[in-house]
Amino acid sequence: MRTALSNDSRGTLVFGIVRPCTHRLSEGLKTEWMAHLCGLCLALRADHGQFARVVTNYDGLIVSVLTEAQTERTPASRRTAGPCPLRAMRTAPVALGEGARLAAAVSLVLASAKIRDHVVDRDGVLARRPVAATARRIAAGWDRAGARTGAELGFDTAVLLDAVDRQSGIEALAGPGTPLLTVTEPTETATAAAFAHTAVLAGRPENIAPLAEAGKLFGRLAHLLDAVEDREADAASGAWNPLTATGTSLAEARRLADDAVHGVRLALRDARFVDDALVHVLLAHELRTSVNRAFRTTTCSHQGYGPPQDPHNPYQGGGHGPHGQGPYGSNNPYGGGNPGAPGGPGGPGGLPPQFGSEPPVPKRRGFWAGCAVFTGLFCTCQICCAKEYEGPWSRKKREGCCRDCDCDGCDCCCPCDGC
Numbered sequence: 001m002r003t004a005l006s007n008d009s010r011g012t013l014v015f016g017i018v019r020p021c022t023h024r025l026s027e028g029l030k031t032e033w034m035a036h037l038c039g040l041c042l043a044l045r046a047d048h049g050q051f052a053r054v055v056t057n058y059d060g061l062i063v064s065v066l067t068e069a070q071t072e073r074t075p076a077s078r079r080t081a082g083p084c085p086l087r088a089m090r091t092a093p094v095a096l097g098e099g100a101r102l103a104a105a106v107s108l109v110l111a112s113a114k115i116r117d118h119v120v121d122r123d124g125v126l127a128r129r130p131v132a133a134t135a136r137r138i139a140a141g142w143d144r145a146g147a148r149t150g151a152e153l154g155f156d157t158a159v160l161l162d163a164v165d166r167q168s169g170i171e172a173l174a175g176p177g178t179p180l181l182t183v184t185e186p187t188e189t190a191t192a193a194a195f196a197h198t199a200v201l202a203g204r205p206e207n208i209a210p211l212a213e214a215g216k217l218f219g220r221l222a223h224l225l226d227a228v229e230d231r232e233a234d235a236a237s238g239a240w241n242p243l244t245a246t247g248t249s250l251a252e253a254r255r256l257a258d259d260a261v262h263g264v265r266l267a268l269r270d271a272r273f274v275d276d277a278l279v280h281v282l283l284a285h286e287l288r289t290s291v292n293r294a295f296r297t298t299t300c301s302h303q304g305y306g307p308p309q310d311p312h313n314p315y316q317g318g319g320h321g322p323h324g325q326g327p328y329g330s331n332n333p334y335g336g337g338n339p340g341a342p343g344g345p346g347g348p349g350g351l352p353p354q355f356g357s358e359p360p361v362p363k364r365r366g367f368w369a370g371c372a373v374f375t376g377l378f379c380t381c382q383i384c385c386a387k388e389y390e391g392p393w394s395r396k397k398r399e400g401c402c403r404d405c406d407c408d409g410c411d412c413c414c415p416c417d418g419c
Contacts, residue, residue, distance in 0.1 A: 016058045017222050017290040018282050025281070031093065032278050036061040036068070038081055039095030043104040048145045052104075054371060055111035055142075059222070060103045062282060063194055066211065067099025069273045070202035098201045102153050106194050108146035109157045112139040113164040115367065124366025131368070155197045163190040171240060176247040180256065183242045184223040191219030199271075207271045214267035214283065221260040221287060224253055225294040233364075250295070257291045365393050 025033060040061045044052040068077065077097055083089040116139050118124075119132045126132050143161070150157040163186035174183050195215025199207035227242040228250065234241035243253055265284050273279060291297075365373065370393035377389060391398050 017225050017294075018062060018286050019058045020281065020286050020289075029278055029281060033061075033065075033282075034087075035078065035093050035095045036064045036100070036278075038084070038087070038092060039100040040064055040103045040107070041086075042081060042094055043100040044107070047101065047104060047149055048108060048142075051138075052108060052142070052145070054374065055107045057107060060107040062218075063103040063106060063198055064095055064097075064099035065278050065282060066195060066198040067097070067102065067201050068095060069276050069279045070199060070204045070207060070271075072274055098153055099198060101149055102155060102194070102197060102201060105146040105149040105153065105155065105157060106160065108142040109150075109160045110164075110190075112142035112146070113161070115139040115142075118367050125368050126366065135367070153197075154200060155194075159193045160190045163187065171242075171245070174242070174245050176245075178246045180224075180242060180246050180248045180253070181220070183246060184220045187219040187223040188216040189219070191222070192216040204272060210267045210270035214264050214271070217260040217263040217267065218283070218287075221257055221264070221291070224257050224260070225290060228253055228257075228294045254291075254295055257294070261287045261291060363395065365395060367393075 020033065037056070037058070041053050041056040044056060071077075077095065078093045079096055080091055081094045083091055115135050118126050119135050119139075122132075126135055143157075147157045167186045170183055170186065192212045192215040195218065196208045196212035199205065199211050223242070230239075231241055231243055233239075235244065242248070243250075264287060268276070268279065268283060364370075373390075373392035377392060388397055390396070
């Protein structure tokens with residue numbers, strides 16, 4: 001049993017589909033993006049202790065970005081943080097305020113669901129009773145901490161827990177012919193609630209409905225892409241996968257993903273923002289790149305993802321067009337169990353074998369083993385500065401988030417589809 005909101009073969013806010021390559025951002029947007037990422041990390045530390053920082057993730061910071069995008073920027077919304085190994089021991093401005101705290105609360109609650117899932121599945125060392133008991137205590141503590149912070153912000157985290165609880169029942173009943181959107185509904189409900197509450201925090205009631213719609217579609221997309229990326233690995237291990245269980249083809253999954261990306265863009269048009277530059281990059285451009293990455297249609301020479309071009313493959317685009325590579329690639333500074341980019345060496349979830357040979361899928365580390373590796377990468381600055389390192393949980397190749405690289409000749413232009 002693995003729930004949709006726990007980041008195994010399902011989509012969630014603690015998933016990490018939005019992971020822009022920082023050297024492709026403008027300097028201003030890169031600074032803003034890192035400010036929110038560090039703001040989430042420091043909000044977790046300030047409210048919930050050092051260990052809670054392990055749940056820092058890319059998608060969680062979108063909640064912080066959305067909140068700030070709807071409000072006027074003030075000097076109180078930033079502070080200068082001290083040196084950090086993840087910033088190569090540099091200081092940096094970090095985002096403060098209710099948006100970062102809401103992102104922290106959501107991340108904690110969903111991470112606790114992930115831990116409980118691993119305990120139920122008896123994964124790795126969690127098959128041992130003393131370790132499982134410790135993990136359950138941590139999960140319960142994170143539930144209480146997330147609920148406490150959520151209550152202070154007027155957000156009831158029970159909607160997230162209810163979604164997690166309903167997911168297992170929906171999966172148990174799903175079979176061939178079950179609509180895939182029936183399986184993704186709990187994820188959609190959870191992300192819709194989190195996105196909509198950013199409008200409440202910002203004092204923008206007119207944005208509640210459009211942001212709820214954007215959140216719903218974002219959750220759907222996260223669930224879909226996670227299922228696509230893990231399809232082959234789940235088949236090899238015998239794990240439950242939404243696509244396999246419902247008999248959904250890759251073509252249908254791609255259609256649903258494309259529709260979700262377009263729907264997010266339309267929903268954002270109906271919302272009123274003070275400054276939506278970073279929101280637009282993350283939820284318009286980067287979501288398209290995430291779809292291309294999951295379906296192995298990325299052609300950016302810097303990232304090196306994707307199989308050889310095949311004229312009979314409808315999903316292999318060039319650098320342009322609706323399925324082409326966007327201007328941002330894959331990069332995950334925190335790991336956090338987030339799946340890596342699937343098109344590269346060892347990446348699961350690609351197209352059928354006739355479109356290219358599939359390399360072996362690396363075996364994921366368990367939760368605690370991944371935490372130990374993460375600690376080592378964190379303390380040696382590899383997550384930040386290494387040219388390449390192995391993801392602590394996924395064991396897939398990643399690049400340090402602050403590593404400069406040469407993108408000359410990278411044909412990554414992505415049209416905005418009129419958005």
